[in-house]
Amino acid sequence: MSNPHRTITLPDPLPLDSGQVLAGVEIAYETYGTLNADKSNAILVCHALTGDQYLASTHPITGKPGWWERMVGPGLPIDTDRYHVICANVIGSCMGSTGPASLAPDGAPYGMRFPVITIRDMVRGLVGLLDGLGIGTLHAVVGGSMGGMQALSLAANFPDRAARVLAIATTARHSAQNIAFHEVGRQAIMADPDWREGDYYADGKAPDAGLAVARMAAHITYLSEEGLTEKFGRRLQDRSEKTFGFDADFQVESYLRYQGSGFTRRFDANSYLYITRAMDYFDIAEEHAKDANEGKLADAFAGSRARFCLVSFDSDWLYPTAESRHVVHALNAAGAPVSFVELSAPFGHDSFLLDVPALDRVVKGFLDG
């Protein structure tokens, strides 16, 4: 079913929001299900910050199942018997698409010479892929978290490219608190002496300690306080008494350390810097402002003829329901058809990746409707 490990090289240099251009851009992608004759059944799924194109197939590094296997497959809510599902690694990332670890024209890795990109630049890369595949208008663009930002950005900037836009657990702009958490992560990476201004690719010693701390801090924001209490509480890890030391006495400490160290095996620290920066810069209203001090989100969606669906989770404190509602109000003001639901789920922001049957029903209903 899966058509694995494909890469396309964009024929034209990619213009970026910074004013720079990126030449020879490669986009690595996976597809699932069959494209129909008139190419009208394609769904583009956009991945989150640390996600990748291995949506519904085994991750080549970790050997783990795809990150949305519960959602994408034959007979599943995003039904690959019906749809041709595409998922591509975003530019700036590290799973095959062009990013800071890629070779620059001079033959050495970009490192911090890689241009700072935006969510819209990532979407430009994805549209380049669609052009390459000969797909005009998607049946739908779908994404959660940063994937939802891409879905909204595609709707705002390329209004003819998707008939349906499904944005889950996301926002149209990064808040001060969102930026603050990302800045902690970046500072953790940059404080690691092994980061060496991003020039660490040659000898194989990467800033893993800093990247692990960044991941740990971020990971807390993906979970709810209630979820953490339920999952771990104050339970001790493989011991009956506190040790009065600095080992991971508590299960939650052990879990976080495991999350941090596991992450460094599959992710590039410079990519983490670039992608968090892109998310922090994200503000669709500002992008579409007619002057610097005035940006109305509704203006961004004025040209859209797509149908929208927004989903939030009541326990998500990273991109809380108010952020989705803000988008919905803008879409209403723009006259776009939009449905919106806040789902109750205990897992915090990560709910979009986890077992929430109500989400399955919403996704299927919106895509098939």
Added chain:
Amino acid sequence: MSNPHRTITLPDPLPLDSGQVLAGVEIAYETYGTLNADKSNAILVCHALTGDQYLASTHPITGKPGWWERMVGPGLPIDTDRYHVICANVIGSCMGSTGPASLAPDGAPYGMRFPVITIRDMVRGLVGLLDGLGIGTLHAVVGGSMGGMQALSLAANFPDRAARVLAIATTARHSAQNIAFHEVGRQAIMADPDWREGDYYADGKAPDAGLAVARMAAHITYLSEEGLTEKFGRRLQDRSEKTFGFDADFQVESYLRYQGSGFTRRFDANSYLYITRAMDYFDIAEEHAKDANEGKLADAFAGSRARFCLVSFDSDWLYPTAESRHVVHALNAAGAPVSFVELSAPFGHDSFLLDVPALDRVVKGFLDG
């Protein structure tokens, strides 16, 4: 009014929860106002994680005003015309009381040889100070955040030592999320090569980068999402356009970096490890459990004859109102007189330190009543 820079050496070794003892313990403290003849007007104020004894007098390192000058002084809610106010640096800290930077009996700094301490151990040190000052029963013990933990611990473990207990923006136990944020901070410090297993005092090069990251992560938890949005939003720092780089483009980034680097000038990284550990171990119910699997918080307060007052803030997501309510229910069950108020304030956990006139009224009313 202030009687500055005093230190007492406890005559007896301090027994610790770990089973170890700490000999030659020094407690550095400040006092404000005059102790009356029968020593019945003393109020002990307990400081928070990164606080110190400079409650209402200039900090000797930063030159900044005391951390609660708005609350403590002549005619203020904690009225030094009326009360003798004592504030001592907790053991494990670094402003004059015995901690990891102090010299061990072998003449070298303790570093990580310092025993892991608990909130109750800190309170034992404070009670040693009261003994040394000849103060039997305090008019009140008062504290916010970790200071509130000490106030509750004193009430539970030394029920005769305080007639009133005022605990603000605090909890009777550290949650999984609380532990998780502290663990990120500890890992950031320990990942700094300059930490060197805590043995960094000799050559003056401390793990400042790691400590700054720890402080940045923690600082986010002290503020509310709304407060951050109001204070910073997405406003840029001294520039009119995004730079498409990794400088602190946003005001919130600049603020956090400033908080992080400023902190390293006044605080010892090992103290940060030890004090966060003490907070994570904090669970009054567990401390007073008759067996390992059963601890009822009410049992901890069964012997108390003090009056209690609990205050929470609606925007505090670090120690939310539910945690205070949990303590109030336990005090009710123990038959202790308790008043409880949730105040509305926009500043998150830090509200207890900031301009919240309603807090002033509650504090004055409770202490003078």
